[in-house]
Amino acid sequence: MKRLTLVLASLILAGCATTASSPNNIQKTKKTSKTLAKTSAPIQQPVAVTIKDTLDDKKVCLVILNTSTGKVEHSINPRNCQDQLPATSTFKVALAVMAYESNLINDQDSSKKWDGQHYSVKAWNQDQTAQSWMTNSTIWYSQQLAWQLGTEKINRYLKVFAYGNQDFSGGLDTAWLTPAPYVKQRYGFSLTLSGMQQAEFFKKLQLNTLAVSTEAQQFAKRLIYLQTTPNGFSFSGKTGSGFTDARYKRRIGWFAGTITKADQQYVVVSNYVDTVDRPVAGEFGAQFAKDLAIAELKRYQLW
Numbered sequence: 001m002k003r004l005t006l007v008l009a010s011l012i013l014a015g016c017a018t019t020a021s022s023p024n025n026i027q028k029t030k031k032t033s034k035t036l037a038k039t040s041a042p043i044q045q046p047v048a049v050t051i052k053d054t055l056d057d058k059k060v061c062l063v064i065l066n067t068s069t070g071k072v073e074h075s076i077n078p079r080n081c082q083d084q085l086p087a088t089s090t091f092k093v094a095l096a097v098m099a100y101e102s103n104l105i106n107d108q109d110s111s112k113k114w115d116g117q118h119y120s121v122k123a124w125n126q127d128q129t130a131q132s133w134m135t136n137s138t139i140w141y142s143q144q145l146a147w148q149l150g151t152e153k154i155n156r157y158l159k160v161f162a163y164g165n166q167d168f169s170g171g172l173d174t175a176w177l178t179p180a181p182y183v184k185q186r187y188g189f190s191l192t193l194s195g196m197q198q199a200e201f202f203k204k205l206q207l208n209t210l211a212v213s214t215e216a217q218q219f220a221k222r223l224i225y226l227q228t229t230p231n232g233f234s235f236s237g238k239t240g241s242g243f244t245d246a247r248y249k250r251r252i253g254w255f256a257g258t259i260t261k262a263d264q265q266y267v268v269v270s271n272y273v274d275t276v277d278r279p280v281a282g283e284f285g286a287q288f289a290k291d292l293a294i295a296e297l298k299r300y301q302l303w
Contacts, residue, residue: 058288059083060272061195062296067206067258067265072199074300076270081195084165085271088240089137089286090198090256091176091191093205096134096220098157099145101212105130108222112141120182134223134238139182146172160211163201164193178242178252181282195269198256202267206258224257229303233261237268237293239286249277251285255293259302266302268293 061080064073075081099105108131119125123136133141146154151168158166167190168175174188193201204210208217224236237257244250256269270293274285297303 057276058272062270063195063199065199065267067203084192084194086178086242087176087191088242090238090240090254093238096223097216100219101216104148143173164197180243195271199267199269233259235259239290241284241286248281250274253285253289255289
């Protein structure tokens with residue numbers, strides 16, 4: 001009954017290492033996926049025994065979804081998975097789909113010049129390719145793409161993707177973010193989604209059933225590939241970090257991704273919010289979410 005506590009304890013001991021139809025006014029420049037007509041199974045509510053949140057310092061959500069059946073095979077705190085959180089850097093996956101579909105980036109080497117503005121994350125202070133943008137989670141590359149796309153077009157994509165609350169009113173620099181030491185702006189922050197909405201988006205992406213070209217979806221999936229596991233699963237995903245307070249002591253952490261081997265296809269999503277202050281301000285929160293997702297995949301022999 002304390003399985004979540006045991007999972008988290010093991011992480012600490014290990015060092016905590018790490019379809020909708022397309023709108024008429026989005027011009028298609030690439031071949032439309034033939035799978036758009038295919039209807040994927042809707043997400044079903046969890047039927048497996050879920051684990052009570054026994055943590056005193058975090059509000060946790062985790063979902064492992066069978067993509068083929070739409071069934072939630074395993075969940076931790078499904079009620080928490082209905083709560084919307086800022087998208088943070090997990091939005092980069094949707095943004096990659098939009099940018100490729102709009103011919104703003106064409107391959108993993110599509111580069112953008114660093115403007116010389118200093119950021120607290122050292123890896124951001126240099127030119128970036130599309131791949132390093134995703135790997136380094138470079139904010140300024142996302143902002144440039146957002147400005148190139150424009151608010152109107154982004155809003156149309158958010159609608160056809162059914163992406164969270166579809167609210168980009170926070171602005172082209174900040175809508176998906178939160179206050180953070182690495183975010184220069186102090187306004188915006190409007191785009192949110194729940195763990196279940198995140199799982200739905202990744203399910204469509206895994207099946208190539210978003211209302212864009214297959215090429216755009218395949219491109220985004222190449223960018224977020226992480227590794228092949230010891231048992232031959234292909235593991236992909238994107239982390240996200242943010243804060244709920246202006247002192248940067250209460251973190252938001254995300255991991256959203258897929259695990260695939262032959263006909264075994266799953267989506268895994270985890271997120272959490274700190275419920276007590278951290279001793280050090282400004283820590284990234286994503287690693288804990290990623291570690292939790294991996295630990296649960298291992299528990300269910302999906303690693």
